[in-house]
Amino acid sequence: MRVDASGPEDNANAESSARRKNMVPWTERFSYSLSDFACNLSFSLISTYLMFFYTDVFGIGAAAVGTLFLVARIVDAFDGPFWGIMIDHTHTRWGKSRPYWLWFSIPFAVFSVLCFSAPDMSMGMKIVWAYVTYIGVDILYSAVNIPITSILPSLTSNPQERVTLSTIRQFMGTLGATIISAIALPMVAFFGKGSTTSAHGWFMVALIMAVIAMIIFFVVFANTKERVQTVQSKKSIPILTSLKALKKNWPWVIVIFINFIYWLGMQTRSQVTVYFFKYNMHDATLASFILSLQLVALAAVVVTPWTSKKIGKRNTMLLGMILAILGQLILWGGSKALNVPTITIGTIVGYLGTGFVSGLIAVMLADSVDYGEWKNGVRAEGIVTSFSSFSAKFGMGIGGAVTGIILSAGGYVANHVQTAEALRAIEMNYVWVPIIGFGLSAIALLFYKVDKIEPKMLADLDAKHARENAAAKDAGNN
Known part of the structure; x- marks a missing residue:
């Protein structure tokens, strides 16, 4: 009979070695990255x-739309x-996070199309329609988007592999957003017989x-x-127990705040881009070109693992x-002079900056899952990472308001x-609100200290998991 003489230290060394080798195949890396690509095809359009x-096609006033976005964020709080x-609380043969893509991709696709439908009805009913369809797509977006972040700690325990996965995901997500930015208005004009305010044109683009996205x-x-x-992680965690993972989890608090304020600034800029070039620059077609410059963010995304x-x-x-703040300042100078080349340079610099940011938010949230377990003994991927979607959408909603x-x-x-x-109001949204968001995010980052303690944290977790697995194995043998 073979006697297993390995002890907890041997198990810890074995698990640490497994962590180093815990690489994800390229097929799976690419498939995971497509999740953000699919999300952005529909939600970046939204x-x-x-x-x-809403304002220029469906005919709803800007103040009413702003109120809608604010109400939707209250729903997001839940x-x-x-x-x-x-x-x-999900435990299936497919895992905890994966099933949500199977279960909710079709409902999300349906509501994505309904958002860009413009039925002929009274103004009061238009507002009701907007509330139902927008809040509906918002809830369903969480159902397919939160698993993208919550699954990351389960795909690999290798810290650098998490950065690689998140980088590839962000690359594809940015690519999806860039494609939408570049082709949305031309596609609307194509289906709308030359008009960018054609209801039929917007419906067809949303449908396609x-x-x-659903197939992806x-x-x-x-x-x-x-x-x-x-x-x-193989057990259902009671709600009160899962909330303990957030106790004194300061890295999580910082990342959630950054996610909120960063996306608030990004949303104000992105959703007034068409307004800015249509009214301030007197050429709405420039909006597609400027938005397509998101492609340069991919350069920063690619080098993020190295940096x-x-x-x-x-x-x-x-x-x-x-870099994002610098880009906005250059953009402001170009807007005062109505100089498109200067605006283009500022946009490129800004997108290089946001390329570094967006790929790391999910990684830092995955790290906060580890930190919550390290500090509080509770590993709750779902509740910890769910606030990523909430904080981003809350920021985007407040930005919309x-x-x-x-x-x-x-x-x-x-x-x-x-x-x-009115032109100054458009400029305020396009230039200065984003600067405030980026500036506050930079200040918050000064208090983020996980990079310094990560080696010890991971080593301690390796040992903890080895002890738990050894105990579970002994209990199974008995």
Whole structure:
């Protein structure tokens, strides 16, 4: 009979070795990255163009739209954590996070199309329609988007592999957003017989993108695997227990704040881009060109694993925030001179900065899952990462509300020559609100210290998991 003489230290060494070798195959890496590509095909269309669709196509006032976005964020205060708790209570043969792509991709696609439908009805019913369809797509977006982040700690326990996965995911996500930015208005004009305010044109674009996204989600479901399984992760975690993972989890608090304020600034800029070039620059077609420059962010995304390895994740993101602020200032100078080349340069610099930022948020949240377990003994991937979607959407919603309030206060009137006050309101949303968001994010990053303690944290978790697995094995043998 063979006697297993290995002890906890041997098990810890074996698990540490497994962590180093815990690499994800390229087929799975690419499939995982397609999740963000699919999300952005539909949701970037919504986040970038829905306000324009509501005001200039569907005929709803800017203030009413801003209120809608704010109300939707109140709903998000519940739906984000709800999906996180559901993930923590989900145990299927497919895993905890993967099934949500199978179950909710079709409903998400349906509501994505309904958002860009413009039925002929009274103004009151139009507002009701907008509330039902937008809040509906928002809830369903959480159902397919939160698993993208919650599954990351389960795909690999290798810290650098997480950066690689998140980088590839962000590359594809940015590519999806760039494609939408570049082709949405031309496609609308094509289906709308030359008009960018054609209701039929917007419906057709939303339909095409939703169908493509739905098919991609099925591919992601089929080709990913939740391979990191701890004793705790195989059990349903009571709600109160899962909330303990957030106790004194300061890295999580910082990342959630950054996710909120960063996306608030990004949303105000993206959703007034069409307004800015249509009214301030007198050429709406430039919006597609400027938005397509998101492609340059891919250069920063590609080098993010290298920079995070050399200078740390915190410093890489901080560099991104500084570049984003610099880009906005250059853009402002170009807007005052109505100089398109200067605006283009500022946009490129800004997108390089945001390329460093967006790829690391999910990695830092995955790290906060580890930190919560390290500090509090509770590993709750669902509840910890669910606040990523909540904070981002809350920031985007507040950004939408701020945009509507500023436009309304400036006297914006759709499809009319704008007053000087209205033009300044558009500029405020396009230039200065994003600068405030990037600046506050940079300040918050100064308090992020996980990079320094990560080696000890991971070593301690390796030992903890080895002890748990050994105990579970002994209990099984008995």
